[in-house]
Amino acid sequence: MSTNLVPSPKLGLLRLPHADGLDLPAYETAGAAGMDLRAALADGTPMTLAPGARALVPTGFVFEIPQGYEVQIRPRSGLAFKNGITCLNTPGTIDSDYRGEVKVLLVNLGTEDFVITRGMRIAQMVMAPVTQANVVEIAEAGETARGAGGFGSTGV
Ligand SMILES: O=c1ccn([C@H]2C[C@H](O)[C@@H](COP(=O)(O)OP(=O)(O)OP(=O)(O)O)O2)c(=O)[nH]1
Ligand SMILES: [Mg+2]
Numbered sequence: 001m002s003t004n005l006v007p008s009p010k011l012g013l014l015r016l017p018h019a020d021g022l023d024l025p026a027y028e029t030a031g032a033a034g035m036d037l038r039a040a041l042a043d044g045t046p047m048t049l050a051p052g053a054r055a056l057v058p059t060g061f062v063f064e065i066p067q068g069y070e071v072q073i074r075p076r077s078g079l080a081f082k083n084g085i086t087c088l089n090t091p092g093t094i095d096s097d098y099r100g101e102v103k104v105l106l107v108n109l110g111t112e113d114f115v116i117t118r119g120m121r122i123a124q125m126v127m128a129p130v131t132q133a134n135v136v137e138i139a140e141a142g143e144t145a146r147g148a149g150g151f152g153s154t155g156v
Contacts, residue, residue, distance in 0.1 A: 011071075011127055012064030016101060018042065019060025022119055034074060034124035037104060039116050047116040049108040054088050056103045057122055065096040065127070072126045073104055079122070084110025087123055094125075 013024060018040050025035035040060025041047055049055055065071055073092030079085040088107040104123045108114050116122060146153075 009066045009069060009127070011066070014062040014064065016040070016060050016062065018058065022060055025061075025125060034126045036076065036121035037073070037102070037123045037125055039104075039118060039120045039122050041116065041118045043118050046118075049085070049106060049114045049116065051084075051108050051111055051113070054105060054107040055116075056105055057116060059102045059104060061102055062099055063094055063102055065094065065098075067096050068129060069096055069127055070094060070130045071102075072128060073102070074124050074126060076121065076124055083112070083114050084108060085114055085122075091126075096130075 015022075015024075022038050022040060025037055027035055037059045039047070040058045047055055047057065063071060071094035073087055073090070073094065075086040075090055085106055085108055088105045092105065094102055102125075106116070106122060
């Protein structure tokens with residue numbers, strides 16, 4: 001259930017045949033920012049990620065994201081802490097006009113094999129507003145106190 005004061009934007013989820021029977025992503029608590037994504041692997045054919053290996057894991061859903069929004073795919077902290085499993089391209093970006101299956105790019109940064117089974121919650125998705133910039137090429141960039149200082153220029 002949404003606790004937002006403004007109406008929640010609609011996120012369409014198109015279930016693909018290999019997601020048959022899997023729970024829809026859902027907010028697990030009233031204030032959750034993300035919804036967990038499940039591995040839509042065939043039953044009985046788990047995927048093993050060896051240390052250092054990466055794999056694209058299917059979620060079994062096509063998203064219909066409203067224009068003006070994106071979906072970010074982020075790691076789950078429990079898997080990262082316990083198993084060294086994270087999303088290689090975090091945060092993954094799902095464009096509002098993408099109509100392919102959403103997949104999760106997992107990498108095993110741990111020291112043990114990690115076995116992914118059907119229905120396992122492998123990552124989370126956060127829907128967020130995006131602003132498309134009006135890009136203009138300029139001749140000079142306006143002066144600021146920071147100038148070109150960065151990468152630790154303000155000290156520790
Ligand atoms: O974790 C991810 C990241 C991306 N995508 C899908 C949706 C996204 O809209 C599309 C393109 O992603 P991105 O722009 O990050 O990849 P790219 O390498 O720039 O590919 P493209 O040239 O297709 O944009 O791939 C996923 O399913 N999972
Ligand atoms: Mg791209």
